[in-house]
Amino acid sequence: MKSEHLLDVRPRVDAPFPRDEAGHLLIGGVSAVDLVAQFGTPLIAYDEGLIRDTIRAFHRVFQEEGVPYQISYASKAFCTVAMCQLAHEEDLGIDVVSGGELYTALAAGVPASKLHMHGNNKTPEELQYAVASGIGAVIVDNFDEIDLLADILQEAGRTVDVLVRVAPGVEAHTHDYISTGQQDSKFGFDLASHQVAEAFSRLKEVERARVIGVHAHIGSQIFDVEGFRLLAHRMASVYEDGLRRFGLPFSVLNLGGGFGIPYTDEDAPPVADLVRGVIRAAKAAFADRGMDVPVLWIEPGRSIVGPAGVTLYRVGSRKVIPGVRNYVAIDGGMTDNPRLALYGAKYHACYANRAADRPDRPWSVAGKCCESGDMLIWDLPLPDPEPGDILAVLATGAYTYAMASHYNRIPKPAVVFCRDGEARLVARRETWADVARLDVPLR
Numbered sequence: 001m002k003s004e005h006l007l008d009v010r011p012r013v014d015a016p017f018p019r020d021e022a023g024h025l026l027i028g029g030v031s032a033v034d035l036v037a038q039f040g041t042p043l044i045a046y047d048e049g050l051i052r053d054t055i056r057a058f059h060r061v062f063q064e065e066g067v068p069y070q071i072s073y074a075s076k077a078f079c080t081v082a083m084c085q086l087a088h089e090e091d092l093g094i095d096v097v098s099g100g101e102l103y104t105a106l107a108a109g110v111p112a113s114k115l116h117m118h119g120n121n122k123t124p125e126e127l128q129y130a131v132a133s134g135i136g137a138v139i140v141d142n143f144d145e146i147d148l149l150a151d152i153l154q155e156a157g158r159t160v161d162v163l164v165r166v167a168p169g170v171e172a173h174t175h176d177y178i179s180t181g182q183q184d185s186k187f188g189f190d191l192a193s194h195q196v197a198e199a200f201s202r203l204k205e206v207e208r209a210r211v212i213g214v215h216a217h218i219g220s221q222i223f224d225v226e227g228f229r230l231l232a233h234r235m236a237s238v239y240e241d242g243l244r245r246f247g248l249p250f251s252v253l254n255l256g257g258g259f260g261i262p263y264t265d266e267d268a269p270p271v272a273d274l275v276r277g278v279i280r281a282a283k284a285a286f287a288d289r290g291m292d293v294p295v296l297w298i299e300p301g302r303s304i305v306g307p308a309g310v311t312l313y314r315v316g317s318r319k320v321i322p323g324v325r326n327y328v329a330i331d332g333g334m335t336d337n338p339r340l341a342l343y344g345a346k347y348h349a350c351y352a353n354r355a356a357d358r359p360d361r362p363w364s365v366a367g368k369c370c371e372s373g374d375m376l377i378w379d380l381p382l383p384d385p386e387p388g389d390i391l392a393v394l395a396t397g398a399y400t401y402a403m404a405s406h407y408n409r410i411p412k413p414a415v416v417f418c419r420d421g422e423a424r425l426v427a428r429r430e431t432w433a434d435v436a437r438l439d440v441p442l443r
């Protein structure tokens, strides 16, 4: 069966969902009802073809724009061995921010040289692990890290490529918690107070650190190219300073990730257009200085996996409060998707076992945790539910499984990749025993 991408229908709440003759939602050409019969609920199902197509579109844009580049997948968005393998197969580097993400990418067989590591408080163990594995680059975030890295490199007798993370003072129009480029941020060297220049001069003294360039990331879920334009101009100036005034062996400018995706009815440009806008902004910023654009790195996460993921839940109970609200409860919630609780995120949904049905009235989708804030959706027009219906929450591929918790000792869902009518399990469902496996009994 040919797969029809969910991306094309999601932004329009009234658009038809891809479905088979029985009216069952299709994900990568696989019936969601069959998926649930085989793998249970909750289940995160990815349209693998859509992930690959998105990555290929990004490569195409860079090639069309004719700039040297590297795209890395920000694995924080969804980090499993299979996803790292897919990213590697599609010629992406991988951005990791912890020992656990580094371990996963290496376990996936991705060469360490294709990885780079972020983090505002990398532990000595994480930095040692990164250096010992031969990581492609460390993005140095603060002065304490410079000292720590210098010691670790000395002790290991190794050399590493380094990018300097800059806090550029660029405000992104997004939720406060996912905005990172503003001056008042825990990430990076503050540009306004000359910390970046100080970092350049200190790093120059670290013999085993080869400072190949600079990095900045203004935030996540951004639609507007304007912030990137300002960023590109600031960073071109920082780059020129490092190269010319400090004589650092620069060749890389990393402008981060953050490209926004539609969750419901946002007016989102196609993400490849946003990437093109960023590339053009970088070209213009360097042209203004009479310089060629360096090797341009980006590190998107959400835009690669977000639209391709669908979470399938089983409806259990309902509560109708006359004149107040209608609740439908599913067998997951904030433990597999904390994004409404954290950021007020909005989602679109349908019943996968009857994807053609028209909405009857607004329903609010509640999780099963012992917490009133455990909600996935408020007041979405949906068909009246029945226990046993399969609720499909769309665009849940990024920062869901990755942020899942064991609150109320709820196990994490299983994950499947679906492509051309075939489904592959890529993460097993946790069991109750898995959840208790690290406990040490008193006797």
Ligand SMILES: Cc1ncc(COP(=O)(O)O)c(C=O)c1O
Pocket: 074, 077, 095, 118, 178, 180, 217, 219, 220, 221, 256, 257, 258, 259, 299, 300, 301, 302, 303
């Ligand atoms: C440094 C850095 N790079 C890349 C990303 C990926 O962002 P996104 O998933 O929005 O593309 C993030 C997350 O915001 C980040 O903090």
Ligand SMILES: N[C@@H](CCCC[NH3+])C(=O)O
Pocket: 076, 178, 220, 221, 339, 343, 398, 399
């Ligand atoms: N976790 C956030 C994105 C954080 C991006 C990482 N810097 C979200 O779900 O939107």
